[in-house]
Amino acid sequence: GESVGLHLPTLSVQEGDNSIINCAYSNSASDYFIWYKQESGKGPQFIIDIRSNMDKRQGQRVTVLLNKTVKHLSLQIAATQPGDSAVYFCAESLYSGNTPLVFGKGTRLSVIA
Amino acid sequence: DAGVTQSPTHLIKTRGQHVTLRCSPISGHKSVSWYQQVLGQGPQFIFQYYEKEERGRGNFPDRFSARQFPNYSSELNVNALLLGDSALYLCASSWTVNEKLFFGSGTQLSVL
Numbered sequence: 167g168e169s170v171g172l173h174l175p176t177l178s179v180q181e182g183d184n185s186i187i188n189c190a191y192s193n194s195a196s197d198y199f200i201w202y203k204q205e206s207g208k209g210p211q212f213i214i215d216i217r218s219n220m221d222k223r224q225g226q227r228v229t230v231l232l233n234k235t236v237k238h239l240s241l242q243i244a245a246t247q248p249g250d251s252a253v254y255f256c257a258e259s260l261y262s263g264n265t266p267l268v269f270g271k272g273t274r275l276s277v278i279a
Numbered sequence: 280d281a282g283v284t285q286s287p288t289h290l291i292k293t294r295g296q297h298v299t300l301r302c303s304p305i306s307g308h309k310s311v312s313w314y315q316q317v318l319g320q321g322p323q324f325i326f327q328y329y330e331k332e333e334r335g336r337g338n339f340p341d342r343f344s345a346r347q348f349p350n351y352s353s354e355l356n357v358n359a360l361l362l363g364d365s366a367l368y369l370c371a372s373s374w375t376v377n378e379k380l381f382f383g384s385g386t387q388l389s390v391l
Binding site (some may be wrong): 198200202207208209210211212215255257259261264265266267268269270271272 | 283312314319320321322323324327334335337369371376377379380381382383384385
């Protein structure tokens with residue numbers, strides 16, 4: 167069945183450094199991927215998405231990379247700030263099949279000032 | 280513009296009771312999804328509704344039910360509450376069924 171997992175459950179980075187959060191997915195048919203950020207006491211907040219016909223997409227300070235060969239997704243955050251501290255989830259779905267988003271367990275990012 | 284709003288924010292119930300959680304989507308969004316998030320885990324899909332019709336159901340028992348109203352708001356109902364139902368219940372809205380989801384802050388349900 168579908169499953170989304172993360173390599174690292176926690177990640178600590180120095181303020182100003184770049185952060186890389188990784189995610190592995192098991193369903194090779196998944197064609198839509200999203201990164202969410204969840205702060206304590208809040209719901210997940212959309213960061214960036216990517217479809218399987220792309221291998222890279224950039225937003226403001228964030229870049230998502232998709233490697234379909236090894237079924238790997240990563241989120242890069244440039245110049246990490248204290249406000250980036252949160253739990254980050256990757257999620258996948260079969261866009262063309264209208265399937266629901268399946269979330270991984272999440273990675274906690276801690277920014278050290 | 281208002282985001283997804285959920286009520287109540289917190290709720291305490293005892294085993295065997297029934298609960299109703301409410302959600303108002305972002306204006307213009309016609310799809311509402313419900314997720315359960317247990318502490319330390321990612322959200323788990325419960326239901327998705329679009330134009331008042333159920334479009335998907337996750338692996339949850341029949342004690343869980345939902346509906347969507349003509350104004351696109353939604354209710355999640357859980358009967359015969361169990362201790363294991365304690366979780367954060369998240370509602371999300373989207374334009375259609377396969378677009379990115381925008382989440383509310385959730386309802387924290389505690390079953391004692």
